Amino acid sequence: MSRQKFVNRKSELEFLKRAYNSERAEFLVVYGRRRIGKTELLLHFARDKPHIYFLATEKPYRDNLKELQRLLAEFLEDELFGKVIFDDIDELLMAFADRIGDERVILILDEFPLLVEHYRPVLSLLQKAWELKLSKTKIMLILCGSSVSAMETDVLGYRSPLYGRRTGQWRLTEIPFFHIGEFLPGYTIEELVKVWSITGGIPAYLLQFSPDKSFDENVVQNVLSKGTFLYEEAEFLLREELREPANYFAILQAIASGRSKFGEIVGTTGLDKSLVSKYLSVLQRLGIVEREVPITASIKEASKRGLYSIADNYFAFWFRYVLPNKSYLEAGLAEEVWKRSAEDFNTYMGSVFERLVRTPEVFFKLMGFRFTKLGRWWHKSEEIDLLALNEREKKALFVEVKWKELKEREAKGILKDLERKSELVGLDNWEKSYGLIAKRIEGKERLRDEGWLVWDLKDFERLIGKNDKK
Numbered sequence: 002m003s004r005q006k007f008v009n010r011k012s013e014l015e016f017l018k019r020a021y022n023s024e025r026a027e028f029l030v031v032y033g034r035r036r037i038g039k040t041e042l043l044l045h046f047a048r049d050k051p052h053i054y055f056l057a058t059e060k061p062y063r064d065n066l067k068e069l070q071r072l073l074a075e076f077l078e079d080e081l082f083g084k085v086i087f088d089d090i091d092e093l094l095m096a097f098a099d100r101i102g103d104e105r106v107i108l109i110l111d112e113f114p115l116l117v118e119h120y121r122p123v124l125s126l127l128q129k130a131w132e133l134k135l136s137k138t139k140i141m142l143i144l145c146g147s148s149v150s151a152m153e154t155d156v157l158g159y160r161s162p163l164y165g166r167r168t169g170q171w172r173l174t175e176i177p178f179f180h181i182g183e184f185l186p187g188y189t190i191e192e193l194v195k196v197w198s199i200t201g202g203i204p205a206y207l208l209q210f211s212p213d214k215s216f217d218e219n220v221v222q223n224v225l226s227k228g229t230f231l232y233e234e235a236e237f238l239l240r241e242e243l244r245e246p247a248n249y250f251a252i253l254q255a256i257a258s259g260r261s262k263f264g265e266i267v268g269t270t271g272l273d274k275s276l277v278s279k280y281l282s283v284l285q286r287l288g289i290v291e292r293e294v295p296i297t298a299s300i301k302e303a304s305k306r307g308l309y310s311i312a313d314n315y316f317a318f319w320f321r322y323v324l325p326n327k328s329y330l331e332a333g334l335a336e337e338v339w340k341r342s343a344e345d346f347n348t349y350m351g352s353v354f355e356r357l358v359r360t361p362e363v364f365f366k367l368m369g370f371r372f373t374k375l376g377r378w379w380h381k382s383e384e385i386d387l388l389a390l391n392e393r394e395k396k397a398l399f400v401e402v403k404w405k406e407l408k409e410r411e412a413k414g415i416l417k418d419l420e421r422k423s424e425l426v427g428l429d430n431w432e433k434s435y436g437l438i439a440k441r442i443e444g445k446e447r448l449r450d451e452g453w454l455v456w457d458l459k460d461f462e463r464l465i466g467k468n469d470k471k
């Protein structure tokens with residue numbers, strides 16, 4: 002199989018390069034959700050530079066330490082270094098520091114939280130080695146880990162012995178939408194939005210889709226079929242990251258089935274209020290769940306009016322289409338399930354498309370509107386899909402998002418209604434404009450001539466085209 006080319010990650014590489022060129026000891030922390038591409042990024046960055054890549058494993062701490070020592074000896078091309086008996090990791094790293102002198106060396110400790118899990122003192126031992134020796138060399142030490150909770154608490158947290166030692170940190174996020182086409186050459190924009198609705202911008206998931214198969218074939222064969230990676234992944238991840246997966250399951254299931262208010266989630270799961278609240282905040286920290294409030298809500302209102310939704314596309318899809326159909330899917334009826342889901346999938350796409358347009362990057366690229374706030378607005382039964390505010394200049398852009406093909410008349414109807422709804426928001430004296438985004442809009446040019454802002458998937462295409470020119 003030909004090696005997949007490395008996609009995007011421009012700002013991440015820039016961040017690493019700047020640190021690399023700094024002429025001082027660097028202590029970086031790189032972390033992020035599993036499968037997001039941390040290891041790939043670090044190896045890609047380090048490949049043409051002197052580096053040691055160490056991957057911690059589930060093995061006992063002492064075995065890990067031995068492996069690290071072996072790698073350091075290999076790097077130093079010194080067999081003897083591999084045979085010295087070191088008391089612990091601090092001594093090992095300090096001896097290594099003495100040996101590298103002023104050389105710029107990258108030392109990557111991947112899956113660092115596994116070491117901490119087995120042996121907590123590793124945190125203060127590392128701190129000691131850093132203070133006494135490493136910080137005086139030109140080492141570039143990179144701690145990497147996928148357990149977001151462990152990295153944020155044990156490594157970055159203010160109670161951690163390592164607190165304040167780092168010279169930089171980066172939480173790696175998804176590949177931006179405008180680059181996911183590079184994983185699936187030949188896919189149309191519409192297909193890419195659909196793929197995104199299942200994989201998000203997570204490289205490992207995008208790689209499960211084969212560019213040689215149609216979208217539907219991919220879903221049936223690589224997501225809904227028992228035993229495949231994406232079929233199993235959600236359960237695997239939740240078990241791995243969380244202590245009481247069953248309760249998290251219940252909460253995510255409730256949200257996926259449309260319970261978006263706190264009270265509804267409590268009611269459906271039957272769990273204690275304080276527990277639900279605790280679990281929801283963990284899920285939010287992990288980026289699996291998000292809580293939205295109407296964009297214009299005051300702080301007091303915001304505390305009461307939040308709506309929960311699943312923010313991670315893969316989880317959203319899995320909880321909507323895999324979990325509820327498990328008994329059919331286990332029986333090998335993936336194709337039937339997918340056929341039966343067609344109409345609902347279209348509804349699902351509606352909310353996913355809204356989410357896509359609401360990502361700041363896509364929004365700004367598409368509309369070029371400078372905003373200080375971006376979000377949704379709702380009140381009673383009225384709702385606006387997207388509202389961007391520029392609070393300094395008192396400008397507001399109201400947008401409706403439809404996963405549909407619209408005739409000119411329909412489009413105009415939607416825009417007129419949007420104009421009416423905008424009056425309910427209460428931004429008197431603001432400069433207002435109105436926009437509509439859909440799969441396809443007939444008579445787009447004429448609507449534009451009349452002063453409406455309209456975009457469809459063709460405009461996305463144009464942006465990707467621009468992006469690809471190097």
Ligand SMILES: Nc1ncnc2c1ncn2[C@@H]1O[C@H](COP(=O)(O)OP(=O)(O)OP(=O)(O)O)[C@@H](O)[C@H]1O
Nearest residue numbers: 006007008034035036037038039040041147204205
């Ligand atoms: N920028 C990229 N371009 C192309 N492929 C990528 C990119 N980033 C990651 N991948 C691929 O995606 C998969 C997952 O990436 P990787 O193993 O680096 O993730 P990770 O964050 O280290 O995951 P884990 O937490 O599970 O270790 C790998 O197959 C990798 O080759």
Ligand SMILES: [Mg+2]
Nearest residue numbers: 039040041111
């Ligand atoms: Mg990794």
